[in-house]
Amino acid sequence: MNAHENAGLAAETAGLEIESRSIDYIPERERHAKLSSQGPFWFLGNFHFFTISIGFVGPSMGLSAGWTTLGGALGIMFGTIFMAFHGSQGPEMGLPQMIQSRAQFGYRGVALALLATLFVFVGFNVVNISLIMDGLKNVFGVNPSVVAIVAAVAGGALAIYGHDVMHKAFKWALIATLPLYALVTIALAFGAGKGAAPIAAAASGAGAHLGFNWVAFLTQFAIGASYNISYAPYVSDYSRYLPKHTSRAKLISAIFLGASLSGAWMIGLGAWLAQQLKASDALVALNQVGASLFPGCGSLLVIVSVAGFLPIIALNTYSAMLTLLTGVDSFRKIKPTRRARIGAVMTISAILLACTLSIKGNGVALLNTFLVLMLYFLVPWTAVNLVDYFFVRKGRYAISHFFTPDGIYGAWQARGIAAYLIGFASMIPFFAIVDNESGKEIFVGYFAHLMSGIDLAWLVGLIVAGATYYVLSRSLDLRAEEKVIRTIKESDIVAMARQSAGH
Template sequence: MRNEEVIGLPHAGPALEVESHSIDYIPESERHARLSGQGPFWFLGNFHFFTISIGFVGPGMGLSAGWTTLAGALGIMFGTIFMAFHGSQGPEMGLPQMIQSRAQFGYRGVILALLATLFVFVGFNVVNVSLITDGLKHVFGLDATLVAVVAIAAGALLSIYGHDLMHRAFKWALIATLPLYALVSIALLFGAGHAPSVPAANAPHLGFSWIAFATQFAIGASYNISYAPYVSDYSRYLPKNTSRSKLIAAIFIGAALSGTWMIGLGAWLAQELKASDALVALNQVGSSVVPGLGSVIVFVSVAGFLPIIALNTYSAMLTLLTGVDSIRRIKPSRGARIASVIAISAVVLACVLAIKGNGIALLNTFLMLMLYFLVPWTAVNLVDYFFVRRGRYAIAHFFTPKGIYGAWQMRGIVAYVVGFVAMIPFFFIYDAAAEKAVFEGYFARMLGGVDIAWLVGLIVSGGVYWILSRSLDLEAEERVIRDLHESALMRRDER
C-alpha cells in the first residue's frame, strides 16, 4: 500500500508551481481552499458561450424563447442537484471523485465508470474547441487549426499547473466576462443586434412542443449532471469540517443561476437574431451598441473560456491516472500528471481536426449521449454515499485491490449495466442538422419522441444498487475504518 498517498505528498506551494497532488489524498494540513470560492467558481463553470449555445436547441426545434428558457432552467436546476451533492464529497473525502467510486465498482471495476467519464471530459473539449474555431473563423477569419492548437495548449498549461492557478484563472475570467454578458443581455432586451436584412418581425413563428420542451429539459439536466464527476476534484482542498449544507447551496446557486441566465440568453438570441453561432451573435449585438465592441466581447469570451478547457483537461487527467493505476499501480508524480495532460490534449486536437459538421447538432447529440452514460454512475455513487455507507469510507483501502472494496464490486457494476440497458428503449437521439431521429427507442416512439431515459436510469440504477447493497457487511467496514483512524492517531502522537 502506498502510505505516501494516505499521508499526502508535499504541498505545491506558490501558485505558479506545478501542483504536486493528483489522485492521492489531500491531508487536512494542506486544505487551504475557501468555501467562499465555490459559488463563483461554479458560476463561471456555466457562464460562457458554450452554455449560450445550449439555448439554441429549443428554438431550433420550434420552441419559443420563453418556453426554451423555462425548460432549460428546470433542467439546469434538476441536474445541479446531483452535481452539488457530489461536490460535498470533496472536503469529506479529500479525494478526486472517481477514486471514491472504487468503493462502488472496485479497484479495477471502476474502469467501467472511468471510460464513461473520460468520454465526457474529452468529448466536452472537442465540442468546446470546435465552437471556438467556428466562431473565430466567422468573426475574425482566423485559421481553425491555429485557433484549436492555441486553445488546447492554453487549457493544457493551466491544467498542468493545477488547482490553485485554475481557481485564480476562474476568478479573473468571471471578473472580465460578467459586465460584458450583462451588457449583451440588457442590449438584447432593448432590441439591439437586429440587422436590417433580418428583422425580428420576419422570424419564423416559434411556439410550444412537448418533444422540444422535454429535449431542452434533458439537455439542460445532462449539462449539469455532467459536472458530477468533476466537482470533488475542485472541492477536495476545502477543510474537512466545511459545512455540507453551505457547500451544496453554494455550488447549486452558482451553477444554476449562470446556467439559467446563459440558456435564456441563447434562446432569445436564437429567436430574435436567428443565431446559430454564439460568438457570431455576441459580436452582432456588441457591434450594434458600439462599433468594435463586438470584437472585444468575442475576444474576452474566448479568453474567459480557456479555464473551462483546462477544467475538462484536469479532470480527464485525474480520470486517466485513476484508470492506469487501476491496472498497474503508479506513483502520482508531477511527471505523470504532465504526460497525461499532453496525451489527452493530443487526442482532443486530433478529434477536433477530424470532426466536421454543424456545431449545434454535434452539441445536441453529444449532450444526450453524455447523459445516458453518466446517469447510472451518478445514481450508484450518490445512493452509496448518502444512503448505504453514509460517507463512511476507509480511505487507505481505495489504493489497493486487496482492501475491503476489492478488485471488483459486482453490486455497482450490475447496477450500472442494468440501469443503462433499461434506458435503451427510452432513448431518443435527434440530429438537428439532418432534422431526423438517429435512434428512437420503443417507448420513446410511444411517447411521441419525449425522452425520459435519464429518469429511468436514475431510478433503476439507484434502486438496483440499494437492493444489492443490503448484503454489505457495514459493521465489518466500520471496524476497519476505526482501526485506520486509531493507527493514524498513534502515528501522529509518535511524531
C-alpha cells in the same frame, strides 16, 4: 512531509508552481481552499458562450424563447442537485471523485465508470473547441486548425499547473466576462443587434413560428439537466482542498446557487438571441450585439469570451488527467508525480486535437447530440454513487482501502457494476438520439417512438440504477466495514496512498 515537500507546498500556494497532488489523498494540513470560492468558481463554470449555445436548441426545434428559458432553467436546476451533492463529498473524503467510486465498483471495476467519464471529459472539449473554431472563423476568418491547436495547448497548460492556478484563472475570467454579459443582456432587452443579419445561417426552426411542443421542451430540459450532471464526476476534484469539516449544507448551497444561476441566465440569453436575431452561433451573435452598441465592442466581446472560456477547457483536461491516471493505476501501479500529470495531459490534449480536427459538422448540432449521449453514460453512475454515499454507507468509508485491490472494497464490486449495466440497459428502449441539423433519427428506441420522440431515458436510468444498487447493497456487512473504519487514522490513509504510489 519532508522539508522539500513543505517548500514545494509553500511555493505552490504563493506562485505559479505545478500542483503536487493528483489522484492521491489531500491531508488536512494541505486543505487551504475556502468555501467562499466555490460559488464564484461554479458560477463561471456555466457563465460562457457554450451555455449560451444550449439556449439555441429549443428554438431550433420550434420552442419559443420563453419556454426554452423555462425548460433550460428547470433542467439546469435538476442537474445541479446531483452535481452539488457530489461536490459535498470532496472535503469529507479529500479525494478525486473517481477514486471514491472504487467503493461501488471495486479497485479495478471502476474502469467501467472511468471509461464513461473519460468519454465525457474529452467529448466536452471536442464540442468546446468546435464551437470556438466555428465562431472565430465566422467572425474573424481565423484558420480553424490554428484555433484548435492554441485552445488545446492553453487549456492543457492550465491543467498542468492545476488546482490553485485554475482557481485564479476562473476568478479573473469571471471579472472580465460578468460586466460584458450583463451589458449584452441589457442591450438585448432594448432590441440591440436587430439591424444586421447574422453571419451564420439561422438555426433550423428559428425563423419559423415559435411556440410550445412537449418534445422540444423536454429535450431542452434533458439537455440542461445533462449539462450540469456532467459536472458530477469531477465537482469534488475542486472541493477536496476544503477543510474536512466544511458545512455540507453551505457547500451544497454554494455549488447549487453558483452553477444554476449562471446556467439559467446563459440559456435564457441564448434563447432570446435565437428568437430575436435568428442566431445559431453564440460568438457571431455576441459580435452582432456588441457591434450595434459601439465600434469595437463586438470584437471585444468575442475575444474576452474565448479567453474566459479557456479555463473551462482546462477544467475538462484536468479531470480527464485524473481519470486517466486513476484508470492506469487501477491495473498498474504508478507514481502520481508531476511528470505523470504532464504526460497524461499531453496524451489527452493530443487525443482531443485528433478528434476535433477529424469531426466535421455544425457545432450546435454536435452539442445537442453529445449532451444527450453524455447523459446516457453518466446517469447510471451518478445514481449508484449517490445512493451508496447518502443512503447505503452514509459517508462512512475506509479511505485507505481505496488504494489497494486487497482491501475491503476488493478489485471488483459486482453490485455497482451490475447496477450500472442494468440501469444503462433499461434506458435503451427510451433513447431518442436525433440529428437536429438534418432531422434524421440516429437511434430512437421503442418507447421513445411511442411517445413521439420524447426522451425519458435519463429518468428511467436514474430510478433503475439507483434502486438496483440499493437492493443489491442490502447484503453488505456494514458493521464489519464500520469496525475497520474506526481503526483508521489520517496517518494511515496518507501512508497507504504513498505506498500505493510507490513512494
